Amino acid sequence: MTSLNHCIKFQLNITDPNLLFSNYYEKLCHHKQTKVYVAELVQPACPVCHSSTLKHNGHYVAKVRYLTSNASQPVLLELHKQRVICCSCGKRSMAQTDLVGKSCRISNASKLKVLTALTTDRSMTSIAQENNVSTNTVQRVLDSLDTPFRAQATTLPEHLAFDEVRGVGHKLHFICLDGDNHRIITILSDRFKKSIVKYFEQFPITIRKKVKTVSLDLNAYYQAIAVQLKGFLY
Template identity: 45%
Template sequence: MMTSDTNFIEFALGIKDSNLIFRGYFYKFIRLIKYRVYEFTLIYPDNVCPECHQRQLVKFGFSEVNTKFTADDASHPVILRIHKQRVRCKNCQHTQLAQSPIVQKYCHIANKVRNKVIMSLQDDRTLDCIANDNNISPSTVNRYLDQSRAIAPLIKQELPINMALDEFRGVNRQLHFICIDNDGNHKIQAILPDRYKRTIENYFLSFPLQERARVKTISMDLNSYYQEIARRLFPNAQIIIDRFHVVAMLTRAFNQYRAQVMKRFEKTSRNYRL
């Protein structure tokens, strides 16, 4: 493959590593899914042993690694098949494998995929949807959510004028507290590690009273201690109960009353069937 073709492929994939040498590409079916596979050779960049610092490294074969990469079409996911060069020091017998900045050591998912997932977590999308778009598992998306602090810092300088409070089931099926800006953009204000009352209070008490007094409305479900926290910590805020929960409560009450009435009739009667 000519150098111009190598540069073109690296430009199309957004790869910036001079030690990666493009070898070719092909299609491969893996579990009935058609993958685009780009094949590279990753050469070891130096001749100095990282252990004894002697210039006595010799080539010691290659190790083939498949790395998941970003794709513009989710129906044809991309894999980088990288043949990493292995070297051995003739002085201390230490072996070393070539590494690339496009993927972390011991990881088979490119950094671009991780960054794309973190950006997608800021949108109003499900974890399964994000996982399918990036050809990874929902548990991997959950792990990125748990590791990243860039999505929702625990402390911000100011609170939104209109807030919404809720909880969601996150890592290890644990319930987490979430607070978002309710002014149409639905940006995440905070994600707390649990939904305990003390944790929520400590977070909001980190803001001065003058800042908490700016909050005008707080939307929530029928959780009783959410209402108690809102009344005590936000003196000027109006509490708004989400109409979904009101309708759901009325529906459950109606169904309970309907079942009580139905049981008054014989099971074989026309009124019972109606």
């Protein structure tokens, strides 16, 4: 089983030591032949008191959608999450992993792939089909990641890139990237001047003046915004 566990983890690029794969099979799901990998998610210690003296209290089975290179053959992770009772503090808990959010059925890797696809000029429908998720899921990924980008933004890179991504109903969203490593700085719910200016004005002028370049297409609309925000192309 150790060899099988290692091989599946290598194939799926998974490193979580608390995830132990034991089997795999194929089944027909939503008219598509689906690969299913079975694993037990172990709870090594109590999340409250960190005691390793735990009493097993069953499992919770979750089917998680995972990355696939072939859209016609989806991949599911059948996670058997351990439920435990801490013998020290008596608290009940269930094993969790960074692979997927709590109570979520779509892996974080899949969400990241969806978000990366949103940076290209493509429709949400095509992105959803490629990743075996619904169009609403693609929209939720975009919406859920918008707030953390804003909340964590405390500085700006020296080189920025402005563009837009197409959303549900052909709606366009403003996206700002780090011009050096293409890391996403923010994605706004629209591409209106008022929204863009409001976002960047949350940064002090001293931070904005550190921006050396802004990469744009031929859209004069963004050029005017960059000039207005003191410190950009100034």
